[in-house]
Amino acid sequence: MIPGQFVYHRPASIAEAVAVLAAHGDEARPLSGGHSLIPMMKLRMATPEHLVDLAGISELKGISQQGQTIVIGAMTTQADLIKSDLLASALPIIRETSLQIADPQIRTKGTIGGNVANGDPGNDMPGLMQCLGATYHLSGASGERTVAARDFYQGAYFTSLDVGEILTSISIPVPPAGHGYAYEKLKRKIGDYATAATAVILTMADGKVATCSIALTNVSSTPLFAEEAAQLCLGTSLDAATLKAAGEAAKSISDPAADGRGTAEYRREMAGVVTARALAKAASRAMKGA
Amino acid sequence: MNEMVITREQREARLEGMGCKRKRVEDVRFTQGRGNYVDDIKMPNMVHGDFVRSQYAHAKIVKIDASKAKALPGVIAVLTAEDLKPLGLHWMPTLAGDVQAVLADGKVCFQNQEIAFVVAENRYITDDAIQLIEVEYEELPVVVDPFQSMAPDAPVLRPDLDGKMTGAHGPRKHHNHIFEWTIGDQSATDLAFETADVTVKEMLSYHRTHPSPLETCQCLASFDKIKGELTVYGTFQAPHVIRTVASLLSKIPEHKIHVIAPDIGGGFGNKVGAYAGYICSIVATIVTGVPVKWVEDRMENLSTTSFARDYHMTTEIAATKDGKVTGLRVHVLADHGAFDACADPSKWPAGFMNIVTGSYDFPTAHLAVDGVYTNKAPGGVAYRCSFRVTEAAYCIERGMDILAQKLGMDPADLRLKNFIRREQFPYQSALGWEYDSGDYHTAMNKAMEAISYRALRAEQKAKQEAFRRGETREIMGIGVSFFTEIVGAGPSKNCDILGVAMFDSAEIRIHPTGSIIARMGSKSQGQGHETTWAQIIATELGIPADDIMIEEGNTDTAPYGLGTYGSRSTPVAGAAIAMAARKIKNKAQMIAAHLLEVSEYDLEWDIDGFRVKGNPERSKTMKEIAWASYNSPPPGLEPGLEAVNYYDPPNMTYPFGAYFCVMDIDVDTGVAKIRRFYALDDCGTRINPMIIEGQVHGGLTEAFAIAMGQEIKYDELGNVVGASFMDFFIPTAVETPHWETDHTVTPSPHHPIGAKGVGESPNVGGVPAFSNAVNDAFGFLGSTHIQMPHDAWRVWEAAKKLGVHA
Incomplete structure (x- = not known):
């Protein structure tokens, strides 16, 4: 848990940072908060020779x-x-x-x-x-x-x-005023990554979903924009059957790895559960806001 | 004249003696970042050592090439088994009578096993050098599952034991078998099962976990070649034993070894054993002539030094149809990893697992434990419990719930029906212990009333019906646990570590002005000894606790003791303190009699001094007596006022308690929420109720972690997975439930102050309470047993198997 040697740079402007990075190519890494990169360096899984700290760039x-x-x-x-x-x-x-x-x-x-x-x-x-x-x-x-x-x-x-x-x-x-939103994250404990998480932004008109956007966290190698799940919700009142269908749609695009948070099957199922719950919460907030 | 108006209550309160919620004096420095831990200690010319560790769980080492590392500027030495061989230190004895490779001797048996020790000018260079060492391996087949370890064709994990069909604890049945330990009356037990109305049988696994103290294991060794003296600062729960072992291994005379345990940031059993890091640091300082520091990182700590549990307990209970237990039969498959480095008293290869009859009056019982080798880290320490007692408590407390379910009885009622009754104490258990005292019915009834147990059961029934009707996706569990611990190892007749009897000690010296320095053979790692030991002395000797300084951990100054683990400090060292104080009090009485010109027999003790019976105006305070003891002792009496006591306890102590957990489980996510947790503890005389409460809170939090997800896990290749705080579950304040604490007091009849020890009870009783709650929640759906740990995904899997997601 001890990093190797590196040269530390602290540029004062974006232009300067870009120049330092350009000068060192693959050997350089920009550093922002450091909470991903520094642990990786301590494990020597990342070994940049030049670390370009962006903390001094006020812009x-x-x-x-x-x-x-x-x-x-x-x-x-x-x-x-x-x-x-x-x-x-x-x-x-x-x-x-x-x-x-x-x-x-x-x-x-x-x-x-x-x-x-x-x-x-x-x-x-x-x-x-x-x-x-x-x-x-x-x-x-x-x-x-x-x-x-x-x-x-x-x-x-x-x-x-x-x-x-x-x-x-x-x-x-900026989404329209009165929109409904929810970020529903299932995790093992404070500080943990999501077992599965879903972000929802929607608007309601006359008790029906007018617009809807859904994306999923940590159930694939990238975040997932769940277009089909969102489509299924449009024009509905988010009844139980719709929530279930949207959850199924979210599951169908999920491809999580098995890890300490659970089996791949469990994590995929949870993508469905948190999607349905995020939708329900977002809808209730939109109704309240209306 | 003010002295005259002070009431007796005020005089007593001023002492802050036993029973007082005295604030922890050590916290003044801990909360200000002024503790002095091993890694705070720096010595001139100090260098840093660390390990090259095995990538594989089981492999031959074909070649170690350290040439590039040795060429790196700042690298001082690279030690391998070849370098330790001439000193005879490439293997070390374990506390369990086995041997363990200090540095891998031609082969590795678990992932992250120590292969080479690199010493360099600073930690950065040490780590750079580690990256440069090339180890060539030849992989060997791996045994991870203990149930596969004794297969006829299982690979030989320990060729060094080849042909040795007898180990430290008797015959070995297989090349991967360590020992079989049996106790109890097998034929009577078999007969009880043959004639029973009802029997239950379940394999209860208690998974592998780790004590994971906040401060990892570390040491700083410094050898003075001129004086021939070795100084070792280290995270030692048992510093004196470490000194003795260091002397035996290094051949340096014991008086020339100074072992010092400074402040320790938690131990929980992790810091009892002797580790390769200690040996290598000592060898390295002798070789290099400069102080060598070794500090484990978190992953090393979790994956190499001292796992806990990994007990697989096939549990059978026989009973009458109306719920009276008639027999207990337990077989344990114990996974000890690659080397048997369990930290148990030497004659107890399975610790005190024979406390498995618990709080119940079993007429007969039989226990057999098979220890086996696997390609996992060695250890098997008592993680916040007395030796294997939390395994035993889990076994019997789950077992009783399973029996209750089969009988259709309430689990609390089943326990009440089978408790050892108050009038049966001292009670001889079927597996050989003499329980000193107890009043289980009173404790259980108080607990059930406090939580409105019957009302909770009614609520649970209503929720189950609502769940069946589809009105809720939440189910409710009530976990019942009634544990009996066995702590205070222990009487020399049956407890020793490598031949050193498990007494403990105290040395108390009163200065002329009446203040005190006292030293013990115990060693606090956070338990608050500086606070509580002073309280015992304050009550015994009438000197305010604030005038008493407690010192532990320096083997040059403290009397020899066996250290702190297994809740032994209060039962053993705490007794030594009281006994040493009483020796002083006896002498003080002689001095007081001389000063008051009366006979000793005319005096009586009164809070902080002696007074003349029937004439209380005539008295001498302990402070006055202290001055006189040095300056005007009675003719013929040796001056001074001090005493030493080495206490060999006549018996163990047997704390007990009733714990209840109320839990709500979301069956769609498997997430369990602890609604309520009530813990009633009976630890006998209570020295400091606030410290007891803190101990119970900490132990319950660890129990919660263990039951609900804390785990050291291996994949099928023997890779340890999740050995960092990313995965290893340490609850934060957010996850930790609210704890309700309560107590009854049943003093130990053989302990000088009646105290029994409490630090480990909450872990012992807590784990079954959580697990029983999860199991209780699913029982109405037809489940009999769900294995720990109960993290969300496993609870969800259990729910899925029961068909609730359909």
Whole structure:
């Protein structure tokens, strides 16, 4: 549990960070909150020779609203997300999810950018970002580009992020006022990754689901955007049969690994259970909000 | 004149003696980060050692190439078995009469076994060097399942024992067999089963887990070549025994070895044994001439030093049709891993498993234990329990529930019907123990009333009906557990460790001004001895606890004792403290008589001094007596006021308790919520009720963890999986249920202050309470037994097997 040698860099701007990363290519890794990378380095499963700490780049921090879009800087910590009044009113699901990540100590260090960019299927934010239809802003030696969260994840720890690129911010369309939401996470204990988790955003009109978006966490090598499950809910009152069907649809795209949280079969079943429960909770919140 | 108006109650309260909720004095430093743990100790020129460990569970070592590591700047030495061989230290004796490879001698028998010890200038270089050592392996077939270990064609795990068909505990039946231990009347027991109205039989597995103290095992060894003296700071629950073993192995005379256990961050049995890290650090300091520190990381701790449990208990109970038990028959398959390093008293290869008759009046019983080798880490320590007592309690408490279900009886009523009655104590159990005291019916009735047991059963019945009607997906379980512990090892007639009798000791010295320094052979790892030992002395000698300093752990200054584990400190060292205090009190009485110019027989003890019978105005306080003892003792009497006592207990003590767990289970996720947990403990005389409550809270939290998911697991290749806090279940404040505590007091008749020990009771009684609650919840659906641990996915699987998801 002792890391090998590395050179520590602390750039002050995105441009400087990109330059350092470009100079060292594969040998360099950006460091945000460090709660995934540093344990991997201590286990010597990650052995970067250059560690580029993004903590000194102030332009990577902060939450702002630009019209109907909320922009969150990559180095914004989960604790900051929880504290934000703007998010609490416009995107309460972010607060609800953040509160289920790790524990208070880790949330003070862990960042949203690190959480979504690392490609760890256990992380909670990638699924949520897919549910919300978020866009990632990337910056590298060859310039800036954007990638939709729904297109970003290719496999465990394998994303669209190129070598030398850093994720600088996330923009999220604000869902309509009165929307229903829920992040339902089944986990063994505080600090654990999800056995299965589901994010739901929906709107209701006349007691029926008008719009619905669902994404699943940690039941595959990537987060899963559960399009079919969401489709099944549209126009329904989320009666028991619909909830069951949506749960089945979520299960059908899940492909979890067996681990300490349970067998693959159990974890797949739980994807269905938490999806149905998230839908029911989101609907009840939408009805209350209406 | 103020002295005159102080009431007797105030004088007594001022002492903060036994029965007082005295705040823990050690917490002043612990809560301010000012404890002094092994890793806080730094010595000049200190270097760091760590291990190259085996990737495989079972393999031949073809070659170890350390040339690249040795070439790395800052690397001082790389030790392998070849280097230890000339010293005869490549193998070490275990506490259980087996031998264990210090560094793998040509072969590895479990994953993460120690292969080489690397010493370098700092921990970074040590770890860099470890990465550079190339070990060439030739994989061998692996035995993980203890039920497969004695198959005729099972691979030979211990070729070093080849041809030895007798082990430390008698004949071996197979090349992977360690011992068979039997006790009880087999033919009478067989007869009880043949003639019984009702019998039940179930294989109850108590899975492998680990004590996992917050501070891992570590040591700092320093050899002074000029003086020929060895100093070892270490996480030792039994520092004196470590010194004796170190002397026997190293041939350094015992008086030239200074073993010091500083503050210890939890032990729970993990820090009783002798580990390769200690031996290698000692060899390395002798070889290099500089102090060598070894600190385990979390994964090493969980996967190498001292697992617990791994007992597979085929349990049978015979009974009459109206629920009177007539016989108990238990066979245990005990998985001891690759080396038998169980930390039990030497004559007890299965610990005190023969307490398995529990709190019940079994006319006859028989127990057989087969210990076997597998390709898993060695250990088998008593994780917050006396030796194998939590296994025994789980066995009988699950067994009684299974019998109750078969009889259609309420499990609490079945227990009430079969308890040993108060008038039967001292009670001779069918498996050889003499229970010193108990009042089980009173405790059980008090507990049942406190939780409104009958009302809970009625509520459960209503919920079961609602579940059957499809109105709820939640089921309710009520876990009943009534345990009897056996602690305080132990009487020299039957307890020793490698020939060292299991007495304990106390040395009390009163200074001229009446303050006290006292040292014991026990060693706190968080139990609060600095607080409670002072309370015993305060009551015995009438000196305020705040004026008493307690020291433990330094073998140069503390009297020889066997250390702290198995809830032995209060039963053994606690008795030594009282006895040493009483020696002082006897001398003090002589001095007081001299000062008051009366006969000793005219004096009586009064809270903090002696007074003349019938003339209470004439008195001498202990403080006054202390001054006189040095400066004006009676003619002919040796000056000073101090005493030593080595206490060999006449019997064990037998704490008991009634625990109830109320649980709600979501059958669709398998998640169990603890609604209520009530623990009534009877540990005899209560020295500090607040510390007792803390002990019970901690032990219940560990019991909750074990029952509900804490596990050391191996895959079929012998890879240890989940050996980090990512997977190994340590409950946080969020998961930990609220604990309700209660007590009765049945003092031990043979202990000088009537105390019995409590630290381990909650683990012993807690695990069956949780497991019985899960099993009780599913009983109405036709389930008889669900194996631990009861983590959500396994509970869900149990529900699925019962068809509730259809």
